[in-house]
Amino acid sequence: MAEVKPRIKLDRKQAKKGDLVEVKALVSHIMETGLRKDASGNIIARKILNRFTCTVNGKEVFSADFEPAISANPYIQFKFRAQESGPVVLTWIDDDGTKIVGEESLTVT
Amino acid sequence: MPLTFNRRQALTISAAALTAAAWGGAIVPALAAKNDSDELIKKFTGGKTPAEGRVRLDLPEIAENGNTVPMTVSVESPMTDQSYVSDVLIVSDGNPRGGVATFHFSPASGVSEANIRIRLAETQNVIAVAKMNDGSYFMASKPVKVTIGGCGG
Numbered sequence: 001m002a003e004v005k006p007r008i009k010l011d012r013k014q015a016k017k018g019d020l021v022e023v024k025a026l027v028s029h030i031m032e033t034g035l036r037k038d039a040s041g042n043i044i045a046r047k048i049l050n051r052f053t054c055t056v057n058g059k060e061v062f063s064a065d066f067e068p069a070i071s072a073n074p075y076i077q078f079k080f081r082a083q084e085s086g087p088v089v090l091t092w093i094d095d096d097g098t099k100i101v102g103e104e105s106l107t108v109t
Numbered sequence: 110m111p112l113t114f115n116r117r118q119a120l121t122i123s124a125a126a127l128t129a130a131a132w133g134g135a136i137v138p139a140l141a142a143k144n145d146s147d148e149l150i151k152k153f154t155g156g157k158t159p160a161e162g163r164v165r166l167d168l169p170e171i172a173e174n175g176n177t178v179p180m181t182v183s184v185e186s187p188m189t190d191q192s193y194v195s196d197v198l199i200v201s202d203g204n205p206r207g208g209v210a211t212f213h214f215s216p217a218s219g220v221s222e223a224n225i226r227i228r229l230a231e232t233q234n235v236i237a238v239a240k241m242n243d244g245s246y247f248m249a250s251k252p253v254k255v256t257i258g259g260c261g262g
Contacts, residue, residue, distance in 0.1 A: 033228075062214065069201060070227060071178075074226070080217060
């Protein structure tokens, strides 16, 4: 599969210390539940991004475990409190262990 | 018309009452979870019963397409080192499997709020259970009517 590039948007690139920064992220992924069957009755193998983490300057600020009940092309929106400048790294981990990683930068003044 | 019934009317009415009772009987068990959502909540809380309140679930009342239903969950909390929300479990009681997602927050999150899009196979309740750092649990649930199911059905 082609390299997936997540779309990430921070509501601000520069923040004052203590401000809430909102992150919106969308990634293309089929999120196959493993419960569906194809035309000949075979079960389509499960393929789910089961884990999502967000770190800011190496420190985790938010993470989530996803189940098959998350829609295809999962969208997530959350906030974190700006403490220090650094890269905001979002990572999705697939069932087969492959990672989808996206990065934005944040400057805290 | 005087308010007395002849035999035929009486029979019709009692038949109607029976039908209603049968329906009522069918509806009550349907309210109990059809999947593992109750067990998931028990596992998450370690057997404690979560209190109502503090958790807010925003979901559409009617979801036209169950394949992607926007959901926002937020929990009232100061989110300081002393008092914060550590985890929020989301389950649904009518999907083939109960689990939807678990969010992990920390004081660094600043606010315990997240928005995702979920799949709902049919009309059902979505339940959010929040775990506080002091070991208390809070919950909220919301019914969603789904017109087109979202699990490949």
